Amino acid sequence: MSEQAVTEQASSAQTQAPAVAVKSDGEHREPVLRRILDRLGVVGVIASVVLTVIVIAAVFAPVLAPYDPNFPDLMGALAGPSADHLLGADALGRDILSRLMFGAQVTLAGPGLVILLSTIVGTVLALVGAWCGGRVDAVIIWVLDILFAVPGIVFGLIAVAIWGPSLFTVVGGLAVAYIPYVARVVRGAALRERNLPYVSAAWLQGHSGFGITTTQILRNVQPIVIAQAVSSLGFAVIDLAAVSFLGLGVQPPTADLGLMVKSGFDSTLRGYPNEAIASGCLIVLIVWCVTVIGDRLISNARSV
Amino acid sequence: MTEPLLRLDNVKATLRRRRSEQVLLNGVSFEIGQGEALGLVGESGSGKSLTTRAVTRMLDPAFRVDGSITFDGASVLGMNASALRKYRQKDVGMIFQDPRAHVNPVHSVGDFLTEALVRDRGVDQREAERRAVALLDEVGVRNPEARLRQYPHELSGGLLQRVMIASVLLAEPRLILADEPTTALDVTAQSDVMAILDEQRKARGLSLLFITHDLELAAACCDRLAVMYAGEIVEQGAHVYDTPTHPYTVELLGARPDIDAKAERLPVLTYNREIHERLKAEAMA
Amino acid sequence: MSFSAYILKRIGGLLLVLLVTSFLVFGLLYLAPGSPLAFILGPRGGTPAQIAAVTQQYHLNDPFIVRYFAWLGDLFRGNLGDSIVYRQPVSDLLFSRAGTTTALVSLAAVIIAVVGILAGTFAALRGGWVDQVVSTLAAIGLSTPVFVVGVALISLFAVGLGWFPTFGVGSGGFDTIWHLFLPAVALSVASAAYLARITRTAVNEERTREHVQTATVRGLSPRLIVRRHVLRNALIPITTVLGLTIATLIAGAVVVENVFALDGLGSLLVKAILQRDFAVVQAVVLVLVVAFVVVNAIVDVLYTFIDPRISLGSKQ
Ligand SMILES: Nc1ncnc2c1ncn2[C@@H]1O[C@H](COP(=O)(O)OP(=O)(O)O)[C@@H](O)[C@H]1O
Ligand SMILES: [Mg+2]
DSSP: OOHHHHHHHHHHHHHHHHHHHHHHHOSOOOOHHHHHHHHHHHHHHHHHHHHHHHHHHHHTHHHHOSSOTTOOOGGGTTOOSOSSSTTOBOTTOOBHHHHHHHHHHHHHHHHHHHHHHHHHHHHHHHHHHHHHOHHHHHHHHHHHHHHHTSOHHHHHHHHHHHHOSOHHHHHHHHHHHHHHHHHHHHHHHHHHHHTSHHHHHHHHTTOOHHHIIIIIIHHHHHHHHHHHHHHHHHHHHHHHHHHHHTTSSSOTTSOOHHHHHHHHHHHHHTTOOHHHHHHHHHHHHHHHHHHHHHHHHHHHHHHO | OOOOSEEEEEEEEEEEOSSOEEEEEEEEEEEEOTTOEEEEEOOTTSSHHHHHHHHHTOSOTTEEEEEEEEETTEESTTOOHHHHHHIIIIIEEEEOSOHHHHSOTTSOHHHHHHHHHHHHSOOOHHHHHHHHHHHHHHTTOSSHHHHHHSOGGGSOHHHHHHHHHHHHHHTOOSEEEEESTTTTSOHHHHHHHHHHHHHHHHHHTOEEEEEESOHHHHHHHOSEEEEEETTEEEEEESSTTTSOOSHHHHHHHHTSOOSSSOOSSOOOOOOOHHHHHHHHHHHHO | OOHHHHHHHHHHHHHHHHHHHHHHHHHHHHHSSSOHHHHHHOTTOOOHHHHHHHHHHTTTTSOHHHHHHHHHHHHHTTOOOBOTTTOSBHHHHHHHHHHHHHHHHHHHHHHHHHHHHHHHHHHHHHOHHHHHHHHHHHHHHHHSOHHHHHHHHIIIIIIISOOSOSSSOTTSTHHHHHHHHHHHHHHHHHHHHHHHHHHHHHHHHHHTSHHHHHHHHTTOOHHHIIIIIIIHHHHHHHHHHHHHHHHHHHHHHHHHHHHTTOOSHHHHHHHHHHTTOHHHHHHHHHHHHHHHHHHHHHHHHHHHHHOTTOOTTTTO
């Protein structure tokens, strides 16, 4: 092929490239609220609002919480709901509402960190594999397959077995466990992107492989990465809370929802179900919100 | 004059949307006599497939159907569930465009052929298989016993369409609806499949509603043609192919590439909705 | 690919995964802070006899790679080492507990398959309010962690109403099923919810297929169409998900066994981690991985029966 033919093809491909970009940027400029409602649906909006309230309550717990979450009042132990303690008190007389607010901090931040770490590593692995292909890709796939063969929570437990029970140990272990799930989705999306005309167009224009991968592909797989991250967040919340419940994660007296279900369980057996119900419901609510939002984001990312 | 086998009288199909209604079949009328073949031609989207669905009552519930469809004197639109099932089992047979999509991939060819006989007519499995083998042989499938054990994905498109034809013939219907039965096949399979359909139909004296884009093919194997445009039949009869009168038909016939005279460029149809509406208004006046 | 060739290939793959996992599990010991000896014996230290035993078990006097292969050799001879805490061979410990976990997971798998497929099919075929109720319950079930369900079930049905035993595995036979029922339900809730969702989507999708139109226009009875052409085809995605789900149940069992105080592999693992009983941790992790891989292989074989378009090994 002559040099002229190459440039001609490149320039014709160049004129196509913006068409692709326009599609992902959204061609319609509707009011922001309308667009959010379209994307999330009514249920999705409810979930977002509820989740926002929970996040605000958790972040501003030091200001908003009525009591010190660790302040014991043995006289008021296992007290039922009252004007003083809206949700009652636990076995050590600590205010359950305050503990929920502080507990939500850990229950949200821990999984957030798990997803952040696994998304970064998984995305990088997937993009490197999709771009290099051949042997590099084969090795990456092989590693991912092996990671797949170990159930997620087991990674957390293994980490605890070695470095001892703590939040950060479990977060590290779970982050490794979540890598293959992120990587698989991103790899699929990246391979699809790679075969689109705009990538070869950019390549013909002389952009380096790395440049194309990071800028173009990353920008276009971004919706699916975010959607995957949000919906994995729900699983991470469940796994992390489970490890805490087993006594292998966050250690008392730190407030954590998994731990609260555990101590609430003991109180329940003595006839006081307050703490277990409150903490259990809050976990379910958080996971439900996150999953609903994630589902909507995924179906949007697919339909784009 | 005897009653025709199938008669459509001013059939209207209206798609009900949330706020609007869209008329997709607009007063379709035609008749097919016993042993007669009618060719239904027209551009894609003109409503040919909708017509077959109206005849088999396979339209989505979102459609409202007005007018009357009678089969052998009985009103098809008025049938209750069990009468409708009987009508579909015994009276009409449907051959679809894409056999690959229209045959369940998880059951063997034998299961596909015999299931209607065995489950609905109480024919014993061995006897049903014997009939299936005989019919496969008649529609030109070689090695029919072995085919029964195979799965649809193991057969070529042409072969699968013959299986589809055999499955319809097995039910011994009186009317066959064939909706572009050869469009999805490759060129060599097309003429074979068409020849078999035509031959079997004539041998059994069945009626046929044959839908196609191919005017020549329709003229060759049908007694009469009906030309459809925008949900209406603009012209029908035995004369259509040789002496068309409607401007759309004239253009459609003129648009065929002529093998003998090498044209500079293929003609483009100029007939459109606007002309169509104006002609209708003039005819009314 | 022939069946035996396929099985050989799968076994080869399994051995490879095992080799890698065993290496990782073995190597873990060296990631831990401090010397392996100190790590295994813990802050308590150990008697000279214990030190000698541990040194021998882990071949601590040999170079790293020799140690690994010696350990691996022991593993293949069925010698998983001795538990420091229980002072008995790890293989004995595993053996006596594997039964509980297997029974628990099997019971849960049955519940998941029955409830998930029925609820999903019902929702898809009935539509309307049935669909709404099933979808809502599925969304809640999916969001509820195993341990929350477990705590709720014990509080409600065992302690509150007294219908079920609270803890333990009972005395075998029906009594064991009785004891394992609540734990199995706890273990199944999220997966059954997920399967119901998948089933609902699959059935709805299959109903709109062209070949279902063919069956309808042939005048087959609606029940036959649903059974032979809708459900039968929907079974393909359903099986995939069911297989994956059962594989993850093995991990879920770790949590459930702790809630219900069942002495299965999961509770053994948690106790071993807390007591730094490292040989036990290694063994249980290996067992979990093997089970996971084996279940996946079984699903692949099942698949070829359900979908004639897929032949053995072609999905790999
Ligand atoms: N289920 C449906 N919903 C909405 N529109 C439909 C539906 N089925 C057919 N149509 C429309 O009806 C018109 C006629 O379709 P069809 O009968 O399939 O045309 P053809 O002549 O090519 O077979 C088309 O414009 C098509 O878009
Ligand atoms: Mg059509």
